[in-house]
Amino acid sequence: MHDHPAPAPFPFEALRRFPDVEAENLQAYDATDRLLAARGLEEAAPRGLDGGDVAVVGDAYGALTLQLAAAGLRGLRVHQDLVTGRAALARNAEALGLSGTFVPCELGPSLLAGARLVLAQLPRGLAELDEVADAVARWSAPDVTFIAGGRVKHMSLAMNDVLRSHFAEVSAGLAVQKSRLLTASGPLTVPDRPPFPVCAAHDDVGLTVCAHGAAFAGPRIDIGTRFLLGFVDRMPSGRAVDLGCGTGALAAAYALQHPSAEVVATDRSAAAVRSARATMEANALAGRVAVEHDDAAAQLGEASADVVLLNPPFHLGASVHAGAGLKLIAAAATLLRPGGELWCVFNTHLDYRRALQAQVGPTEVVGRNRKFTVTRSVRRG
CATH class of the missing domain: 3.40.50.150 (Vaccinia Virus protein VP39)
Structure with a gap:
């Protein structure tokens, strides 16, 4: 039996929000980023998933994507809504020597086609969650696992209901550092046309x-x-x-x-x-x-x-x-x-x-x- 050195802790303190607004009370990461990355890596390893099997949605400044990349996943597909978030991810990746480990995508087939694991920061609005969940169910692989996390204070039972309208199985994990994960699997049949706009x-x-x-x-x-x-x-x-x-x-x-x-x-x-x-x-x-x-x-x-x-x-x-x-x-x-x-x-x-x-x-x-x-x-x- 050999002892393996523990991986170096991820340098969260090096992440910046720039070019977004920066202030003392505004951080580039939160506990949900840590929780999602840890759960994603636990899910990926036994299933033999590589980065190309994984999609990331709603990563504000790159904390989630770059944790996965630092752990060895390459070719991650990433969708961020804000152009400032996209620029921050690129800058943070460069600063950490992780440029080229992910592929920016819009919300749609380029992001999700064949994806077997989708990790997402839970949006605040139910309509946004509905659109993301529909997209995951519509374009991902049949055996996809969709894991969405958020701060407990911003979560509601209605989010579970939205996920149940798109997936056969939905479960909620225990709160960890005031964050919680929702896990969905078994995508249901979707209507011919996406529900948005x-x-x-x-x-x-x-x-x-x-x-x-x-x-x-x-x-x-x-x-x-x-x-x-x-x-x-x-x-x-x-x-x-x-x-x-x-x-x-x-x-x-x-x-x-x-x-x-x-x-x-x-x-x-x-x-x-x-x-x-x-x-x-x-x-x-x-x-x-x-x-x-x-x-x-x-x-x-x-x-x-x-x-x-x-x-x-x-x-x-x-x-x-x-x-x-x-x-x-x-x-x-x-x-x-x-x-x-x-x-x-x-x-x-x-x-x-x-x-x-x-x-x-x-x-x-x-x-x-x-x-x-x-x-x-x-x-x-």
Whole structure:
């Protein structure tokens, strides 16, 4: 009997969120990443699985993928929704000497065809879980094991019900360091067409909105966006950018109101981009509005826009944090030509007006209701 040296502990402290927002209370990993990786390796070894048999979904900054790669799995297929997460994974892999150990994929057959083990960070929303579970049942191997983990405080029994609608066997593990794993197997027969995107007509604003599972607010129009829609007819016509477009309602409304305008919608979420493209198709705007997967419109040129539309988020994952909104305000300032206009809606308590004034230019309040404020900022020369 020979003693084998224990593998070196994974260097979690080396992982970064960059280029996403970084702060003391925001980490690049959590206990669920550890739990999922340990369970995944336990599952892979006796079944003789290699990296090509394994798909990873929802790995925020690479902590899950890179633990598996460090343990020797190669050719892992990985889907991350956020473009910032994709960049962080690539940077973290390079820093740890693990570049080339995984293949980035979109949610679909390229990610899941023939997969026998799928490891996922549980999404917060049931619609997103429904879309992921349908995709796993639809495209993976018949003997696939789907293991999804999350923080106990964000989990609900409804998640088990969603999984049972797609798999014959679903079980919940014990909580470990406030995280828990759900395991599903025996994929059920799926309908001919995937259930997403879901589309809904909003006759009061003349739009049809389409959404994939991870898109904020689904096919509804959130109340902040709805408030800003009431000002589209007051906005100048020109090259417009819907920054953080979500399902694309603002871009679509602007394009319909200003038929000669060039419109670009951009979001860091792949699900939002797919949703916005479906929204443009539903409103006969597919040839007029370009939808791009980008972090804060970084690929668009400086001083290239006449108008920017912005409904900034005030959450980063499960944390309330103004960093994402402030980042988009700074991006809007870069995008606008001198004299260009930023039209922004935000929760009044956030008081973004100071940042708008400092980053963009003279800012006036053009509308306010019980919860939201709409401002117009003019880019200083």
